[in-house]
Amino acid sequence: MADHAPAHPSSPFMAALRNAFITALIALGLAAPMMGLVTVQGPNGLRLEPHWERVAIAVGLVFLGRLALNLTIWRPDAGRTRTQIPPRVEATLARLGRWFAPVAVALAVALPFLPGVERYTVDLAILVLTYVMLGWGLNIVVGLAGLLDLGYVAFYAVGAYSYALLAQHFGLSFWVCLPLAGILAAFWGVLLGFPVLRLRGDYLAIVTLAFGEIIRIVLLNWYWFTGGPNGIGGIPRPSFFGLDFTPGPDGFAATFGLKFSPLHRIIFLYYLILALALITNFVTIRLRRLPIGRAWEALREDEIACRSLGVNTVNTKLTAFALGAMFAGFAGSFFATRQGFISPESFVFMESAMILAIVVLGGMGSQIGVAIAAVAMIGGFELFREFKDYRMIVFGAVMVGIMVWRPRGLVSSRTPSVFLKEKKAIAGSLVQEGHG
Amino acid sequence: MTVRPLDAPELPPEVLLRVEHLTMRFGGLVAVDDVSFDVRRDEITALIGPNGAGKTTVFNCITGFYKPTVGRLTLRRAEDESWLLERLRDHEISRAAGVARTFQNIRLFGGMTLLENLLVAQHGPLMRASGFTLLGVLGFASYGRAERAAIDKATAWLERIGLIDRADDAAADLPYGDQRRLEIARAMCTDPVLLCLDEPAAGLNPRESAELNTLLRSIRNEGVAVLLIEHDMSVVMEISDHVVVLDYGKKISDGSPAAVREDPKVIAAYLGVEDEEVAKVEQEIERIAEESGA
Numbered sequence: 001m002a003d004h005a006p007a008h009p010s011s012p013f014m015a016a017l018r019n020a021f022i023t024a025l026i027a028l029g030l031a032a033p034m035m036g037l038v039t040v041q042g043p044n045g046l047r048l049e050p051h052w053e054r055v056a057i058a059v060g061l062v063f064l065g066r067l068a069l070n071l072t073i074w075r076p077d078a079g080r081t082r083t084q085i086p087p088r089v090e091a092t093l094a095r096l097g098r099w100f101a102p103v104a105v106a107l108a109v110a111l112p113f114l115p116g117v118e119r120y121t122v123d124l125a126i127l128v129l130t131y132v133m134l135g136w137g138l139n140i141v142v143g144l145a146g147l148l149d150l151g152y153v154a155f156y157a158v159g160a161y162s163y164a165l166l167a168q169h170f171g172l173s174f175w176v177c178l179p180l181a182g183i184l185a186a187f188w189g190v191l192l193g194f195p196v197l198r199l200r201g202d203y204l205a206i207v208t209l210a211f212g213e214i215i216r217i218v219l220l221n222w223y224w225f226t227g228g229p230n231g232i233g234g235i236p237r238p239s240f241f242g243l244d245f246t247p248g249p250d251g252f253a254a255t256f257g258l259k260f261s262p263l264h265r266i267i268f269l270y271y272l273i274l275a276l277a278l279i280t281n282f283v284t285i286r287l288r289r290l291p292i293g294r295a296w297e298a299l300r301e302d303e304i305a306c307r308s309l310g311v312n313t314v315n316t317k318l319t320a321f322a323l324g325a326m327f328a329g330f331a332g333s334f335f336a337t338r339q340g341f342i343s344p345e346s347f348v349f350m351e352s353a354m355i356l357a358i359v360v361l362g363g364m365g366s367q368i369g370v371a372i373a374a375v376a377m378i379g380g381f382e383l384f385r386e387f388k389d390y391r392m393i394v395f396g397a398v399m400v401g402i403m404v405w406r407p408r409g410l411v412s413s414r415t416p417s418v419f420l421k422e423k424k425a426i427a428g429s430l431v432q433e434g435h436g
Numbered sequence: 437m438t439v440r441p442l443d444a445p446e447l448p449p450e451v452l453l454r455v456e457h458l459t460m461r462f463g464g465l466v467a468v469d470d471v472s473f474d475v476r477r478d479e480i481t482a483l484i485g486p487n488g489a490g491k492t493t494v495f496n497c498i499t500g501f502y503k504p505t506v507g508r509l510t511l512r513r514a515e516d517e518s519w520l521l522e523r524l525r526d527h528e529i530s531r532a533a534g535v536a537r538t539f540q541n542i543r544l545f546g547g548m549t550l551l552e553n554l555l556v557a558q559h560g561p562l563m564r565a566s567g568f569t570l571l572g573v574l575g576f577a578s579y580g581r582a583e584r585a586a587i588d589k590a591t592a593w594l595e596r597i598g599l600i601d602r603a604d605d606a607a608a609d610l611p612y613g614d615q616r617r618l619e620i621a622r623a624m625c626t627d628p629v630l631l632c633l634d635e636p637a638a639g640l641n642p643r644e645s646a647e648l649n650t651l652l653r654s655i656r657n658e659g660v661a662v663l664l665i666e667h668d669m670s671v672v673m674e675i676s677d678h679v680v681v682l683d684y685g686k687k688i689s690d691g692s693p694a695a696v697r698e699d700p701k702v703i704a705a706y707l708g709v710e711d712e713e714v715a716k717v718e719q720e721i722e723r724i725a726e727e728s729g730a
Contacts, residue, residue, distance in 0.1 A: 290579075291563045291566055294548075294556050295556065295559055301545035302543045305539070307501075307526045307527050308526070308530060308539075308623075309536070309557045310531035310626055313527065416551075416552060418549075418587070419603075420591065420600075423604065424605065426547055426606040430609065432546065
């Protein structure tokens with residue numbers, strides 16, 4: 001807005017004042033109906049109660065705030081908003097970054113036994129790790145192959161329902177169902193991949209979005225198979241290699257001579273998801289250094305050049321969809337076993353959006369960035385519970401802030417998959433975001 | 437491993453690619469109209485013509501980006517290995533038939549390093565070595581060896597185009613002329629028998645242009661045929677062994693550079709002059725040719 005300098009440059013102060021006045025008018029238009037009028041239950045039904053003083057305060061705040069900003073940060077001679085961290089800071093961060101991953105993993109392994117950690121923290125950590133895993137899975141599709149997938153939660157749902165149904169109807173154990181759920185989800189990934197092979201950008205996004213909704217609506221309406229909106233309950237809990245987490249003599253606690261505690265199962269689930277997430281990470285890092293991973297990134301950079309070099313783009317895209325879906329399937333079956341109950345309500349579009357936001361905020365293609373973003377978003381979301389309704393506003397404000405200062409995500413630079421002499425990070429501005 | 441398709445014609449041994457009756461229609465527009473020519477082994481063939489003559493369309497047909505409306509494209513890779521290019525899918529043209537190409541507007545993988553660019557070009561062999569990813573994920577040594585060989589090959593090419601010091605920089609960071617050379621090196625890393633270059637000298641300064649000529653000659657001398665589209669007549673006349681001229685989608689001339697230069701049809705098409713003025717224009721062309729020869 002500050003760029004809209006007056007046509008005839010009078011004084012900068014007048015321009016700032018004018019701009020602030022226009023902003024205040026917009027605020028007035030918004031605040032008058034939303035804050036100024038309150039419906040109150042009267043004796044004869046609802047009546048409107050005007051609260052113009054609130055409107056005045058809001059408009060006044062907006063006016064003064066905008067004026068202050070116009071005169072300080074958004075001054076025409078203040079230069080452009082800095083979107084880059086200075087190189088020196090960046091270098092320090094990079095040095096810290098080398099230590100960050102091992103320290104974070106060590107911390108994650110030790111977490112359940114740290115002093116002061118209670119059930120709630122472990123539960124929250126399980127939730128965060130589920131999203132870390134989903135973020136890493138989606139990172140293959142969006143971050144590496146550059147294919148915008150808005151229906152990722154569908155594969156999460158396929159994984160969850162696969163486990164729930166296989167366990168309930170065939171009595172298969174979690175460890176048998178886990179790979180099956182992954183394979184089934186990967187199969188659906190390929191199924192989605194085929195029709196969208198030729199699509200790019202917005203079109204790809206719309207079709208994947210529709211795919212996610214189709215899966216959810218089928219789950220909702222295929223009553224005899226999925227239980228419809230009632231969901232599936234009583235999903236078997238995982239056992240510790242055959243030992244159940246029960247107080248009985250055959251239980252986990254009795255076998256190892258421990259005192260029974262319901263926390264054992266939670267801690268076991270925590271290590272389970274930690275292992276699954278780390279496997280996802282390990283496989284992704286490994287794949288990036290293999291020809292398939294380089295082909296994904298090349299596909300994101302330039303699909304036409306890929307074809308001219310003999311890269312089979314169909315197979316490359318399908319493997320990206322299949323692998324991304326497979327990890328979502330693993331996470332889905334973990335979700336089902338942890339909750340013990342699943343229903344289509346857990347697999348709404350909001351979940352897809354959340355996972356995508358984690359990937360975008362973290363920096364597309366960056367493993368560490370995605371993990372940090374998942375911790376910040378899911379953990380932060382829980383921490384701000386006291387803000388109640390306002391946490392959405394805080395959440396939105398943080399997102400806007402990150403996109404202003406770090407437009408390419410928290411970790412925007414790309415690490416080369418192979419190097420000759422020296423491993424240099426590649427600036428995010430040089431890396432393509434993919435064609436959709 | 438391959439067989440000659442039953443209806444592939446028997447090509448003379450010196451012919452690498454035979455283009456026959458190639459026609460490409462886009463709706464009502466005939467972009468290429470019944471064009472036939474040969475690309476011979478050990479030769480640099482230039483495809484020239486005024487803007488809109490259909491040169492890039494011919495290129496896109498040969499490299500599989502378009503399916504020709506009519507025509508047959510036979511490539512004889514080895515004595516007992518022939519391919520009908522119009523029947524192959526685009527990525528197979530590079531991998532199986534050994535046709536590599538560059539683009540008029542450079543298409544490098546900008547966010548990847550130079551080394552990575554050259555490794556993507558070796559995707560096919562590396563993919564086989566990694567057991568289609570399975571062996572690679574498990575960390576088999578055979579893949580490690582294949583990758584080291586691929587890196588050695590990439591290193592050799594980077595040394596050859598003088599960019600070895602920048603191997604670990606992003607391709608998008610390179611100056612324009614270096615990007616052109618890198619794109620050629622990347623195409624060469626696919627081990628082609630035919631290298632198709634779409635205006636390789638566009639935007640190069642005279643020194644870079646001369647370096648390019650040296651590079652192309654050395655590629656030809658190694659037994660890789662080169663087919664290039666070029667506007668810069670000095671490049672065409674200096675390095676090509678064989679010139680094909682297109683105008684309005686039709687072939688108007690085909691022969692050695694000297695013969696083509698003398699062809700009045702070419703002169704008329706290039707300069708859009710009446711027949712009476714041809715003599716004058718010929719003198720002009722001669723002068724340019726002398727300068728470029730100098």
